[in-house]
Amino acid sequence: MTPQTLSTTSSVTTSSVSVRNLDLSFGEVKVLKDLNLEIGEGEFLVLLGASGCGKSTLLNCIAGLLDATGGQIFIKGKNVTWEEPKDRGIGMVFQSYALYPQMTVEGNLSFGLKNAKVPKDEIAKRVARAAEILQMEPLLKRKPAQLSGGQRQRVAIGRALVRDVDVFLFDEPLSNLDAKLRAELRVEIKRLHQRLKNTMIYVTHDQVEAMTLADRIAVMRNGLVQQLDSPQAIYKRPVNRYVAGFIGSPSINFLEGNIKTGAKPMFIADGLSLPLAGYAFAATPVVGKAVFGIRPEHVVAGVAATSQPFSQSVEIEIVEPMGSDTLVWARLAGQEFRFRVDGQSEFSPGQNVLIGFDPARASLFDTASELRL
Amino acid sequence: MAENIADETKVGPSGAKPRRAFSRRNILIYGTLIIVSLYYLLPLWVMVVTSLKGMPEIRLGNVFSPPVEITFEPWVKAWSTACTGLNCDGLSRGFWNSVRILIPSVALSISVASVNGYALSMWKFKGSEVFFTILMIGAFIPYQVMIYPIVILLREMGLYGGLSGLVLVHTIFGMPILTLLFRNYFASVPEELFKAARVDGAGFWGIFFKIMMPMSLPIFVVAIILQVTGIWNDFLFGVIYTKPDLYPMTVQLNNIVNSVQGVKEYNVNMAATIITGLVPLIVYFISGKLFVRGIAAGAVKG
Numbered sequence A: 001m002t003p004q005t006l007s008t009t010s011s012v013t014t015s016s017v018s019v020r021n022l023d024l025s026f027g028e029v030k031v032l033k034d035l036n037l038e039i040g041e042g043e044f045l046v047l048l049g050a051s052g053c054g055k056s057t058l059l060n061c062i063a064g065l066l067d068a069t070g071g072q073i074f075i076k077g078k079n080v081t082w083e084e085p086k087d088r089g090i091g092m093v094f095q096s097y098a099l100y101p102q103m104t105v106e107g108n109l110s111f112g113l114k115n116a117k118v119p120k121d122e123i124a125k126r127v128a129r130a131a132e133i134l135q136m137e138p139l140l141k142r143k144p145a146q147l148s149g150g151q152r153q154r155v156a157i158g159r160a161l162v163r164d165v166d167v168f169l170f171d172e173p174l175s176n177l178d179a180k181l182r183a184e185l186r187v188e189i190k191r192l193h194q195r196l197k198n199t200m201i202y203v204t205h206d207q208v209e210a211m212t213l214a215d216r217i218a219v220m221r222n223g224l225v226q227q228l229d230s231p232q233a234i235y236k237r238p239v240n241r242y243v244a245g246f247i248g249s250p251s252i253n254f255l256e257g258n259i260k261t262g263a264k265p266m267f268i269a270d271g272l273s274l275p276l277a278g279y280a281f282a283a284t285p286v287v288g289k290a291v292f293g294i295r296p297e298h299v300v301a302g303v304a305a306t307s308q309p310f311s312q313s314v315e316i317e318i319v320e321p322m323g324s325d326t327l328v329w330a331r332l333a334g335q336e337f338r339f340r341v342d343g344q345s346e347f348s349p350g351q352n353v354l355i356g357f358d359p360a361r362a363s364l365f366d367t368a369s370e371l372r373l
Numbered sequence B: 001m002a003e004n005i006a007d008e009t010k011v012g013p014s015g016a017k018p019r020r021a022f023s024r025r026n027i028l029i030y031g032t033l034i035i036v037s038l039y040y041l042l043p044l045w046v047m048v049v050t051s052l053k054g055m056p057e058i059r060l061g062n063v064f065s066p067p068v069e070i071t072f073e074p075w076v077k078a079w080s081t082a083c084t085g086l087n088c089d090g091l092s093r094g095f096w097n098s099v100r101i102l103i104p105s106v107a108l109s110i111s112v113a114s115v116n117g118y119a120l121s122m123w124k125f126k127g128s129e130v131f132f133t134i135l136m137i138g139a140f141i142p143y144q145v146m147i148y149p150i151v152i153l154l155r156e157m158g159l160y161g162g163l164s165g166l167v168l169v170h171t172i173f174g175m176p177i178l179t180l181l182f183r184n185y186f187a188s189v190p191e192e193l194f195k196a197a198r199v200d201g202a203g204f205w206g207i208f209f210k211i212m213m214p215m216s217l218p219i220f221v222v223a224i225i226l227q228v229t230g231i232w233n234d235f236l237f238g239v240i241y242t243k244p245d246l247y248p249m250t251v252q253l254n255n256i257v258n259s260v261q262g263v264k265e266y267n268v269n270m271a272a273t274i275i276t277g278l279v280p281l282i283v284y285f286i287s288g289k290l291f292v293r294g295i296a297a298g299a300v301k302g
Helices: A055-063 A105-115 A120-133 A149-161 A179-196 A207-213 A231-236 A241-246 A302-307 B002-011 B024-051 B055-059 B073-080 B092-122 B128-140 B143-157 B163-187 B191-199 B204-215 B217-233 B236-241 B249-257 B266-299
Strands: A015-026 A029-040 A044-048 A070-075 A090-093 A167-171 A199-204 A216-221 A224-229 A253-260 A266-269 A272-275 A288-294 A310-321 A325-332 A335-342 A352-357 A363-366
Touching: A015 A055, A015 A199, A029 A055, A029 A199, A029 A224, A044 A055, A044 A207, A055 A070, A055 A090, A055 A167, A055 A199, A055 B191, A090 A149, A090 B191, A105 A120, A105 A149, A120 A149, A149 A179, A179 A207, A199 A207, A207 A231, A216 A231, A216 A241, A224 A231, A224 A241, A241 A253, A241 A288, A241 A363, A253 A272, A253 A335, A266 A288, A272 A310, A302 A352, A325 A352, B024 B266, B055 B266, B073 B092, B073 B266, B092 B128, B092 B163, B092 B204, B092 B217, B092 B249, B128 B163, B143 B163, B143 B236, B163 B217, B163 B236, B191 B204, B204 B217, B217 B249, B217 B266, B236 B249, B249 B266
Parallel strands: A044 A199, A044 A216, A090 A167, A167 A199
Antiparallel strands: A015 A029, A015 A070, A216 A224, A253 A266, A253 A288, A266 A272, A288 A363, A310 A325, A310 A352, A325 A335
């Protein structure tokens, strides 16, 4: 198994949520394994991963909806490992909205406050403020069934908002919405974060949401954090092959081959030799099997390719026009290879085209350990 | 050529496809339905007409014919003066006994079972599945096996022969099926709703009373119907665990109908039977729609 890799940026000052050596098992199945996470004050952290990677489980643990098997959770410096959800200073937004169907929007917003025995005038004030922030004053008297999906999720966010909490937890809040609404609400959540400056932890499997919203992304897999870093760093310098393949759409090209050292290190694969002079190796390169990863958008085609450190002619197999740009499928060194070109360019299958890229922008991984070289 | 196409649009099929009212399929379906309904309604018809006839008219035989002279005397007699043993106050005594048994039994069994179902689906604890399985096994043990042990238990508790003993028995025997009903219903409630309520600071009872109960009207109606009809129609427990003064209506009805002395008053018997059956009948009519909806809702998830 890949060791837990953390390359923390220095933007973290005080930590708002701190997860230390957290373990969680359901019977024999270990879902979270010795997990550590420090989330800074006012930070927007996205937990990103495929389904079953433990990201929602981790969020539920932080919320107190699941009891940890081992380890500790601190919120605002207070050990809340054994606290009830309501005492943790968190608000949570769920994928299915989870609004109380028999209550009006107002009832939904004030339910938590009534439970906490907040005075009536204070409740009214906070509900009015949340309604103002989320622009849902006209909806207050309606029942959830009379609202659209986007409005429902806004109410769900409002429910977390009125509680005046330190930390917001989002569990795939936009997954049930259609694409257009998702984009709208995504911006709204970002605006909310800029206005409130609360700490937010956001679970999603959608990399676009992760890239656009996050201050830092934690890419998770099999109950472990694979990489915790800023979106740009994760995109540019993925720590292992899994992260490289998971982030980016269309996904990164992988070429299997060997590293040759010497005065000029090279990547050799079936008639292809790529100069690695500009590549920033983590350690001195050694000879061995490796995987070369280059993103489709870092490949240029046509005349411009000649100015790149590496260029070669390939035969086009499939053309996928997507409007703004076009994805072209070809073969390089006998392996599948995709590159992205402008939507205006005219390519057709069977045609030969010159492509080029700069190996310095690529990522190299060890074949056996899958770690970045 | 062009003319042909124009004709086609005028003459050819357009709009809803016509259906024949007297197709072979319709005759078969409706014929079967009519025969079956007649078969089931006929006894009720005989009961109603007989209860409205005087004894001389009944002796003439014509069981199916409507009454020549309508009289409500048998109904009055069945309710207030028919004799069972030494008591000659008709079914009225049994009716009020049944009401006194019914209301606490229904209320108690449903309150306990709904909380059971809620706890077993939302607050799973170590051994909750085992507990549920044991409860379910209880539903499959024949009543006859338990009758005498329960007599002893009630006697030891000092409840034997009283209404509270019978209420307890009804509550216990209703528990497996009602718990199953509520558990399945609450299991179909989205888990995130429960989580949201916990984050909002509601506890075990808060979630139950403020979130779950208002959402579960249909399943409560189903439970009420099952219990009202079941307990009202109960004969066995009533006759075993109470004494003659406290017999429920069903037992009293049996005693009126099966009295050995004197003339068999068919009209009074019929009236008494209808009166006894009226309560479950009314419950079904009032809540039929909710009943179907609730059964469907509870059946979705297991």
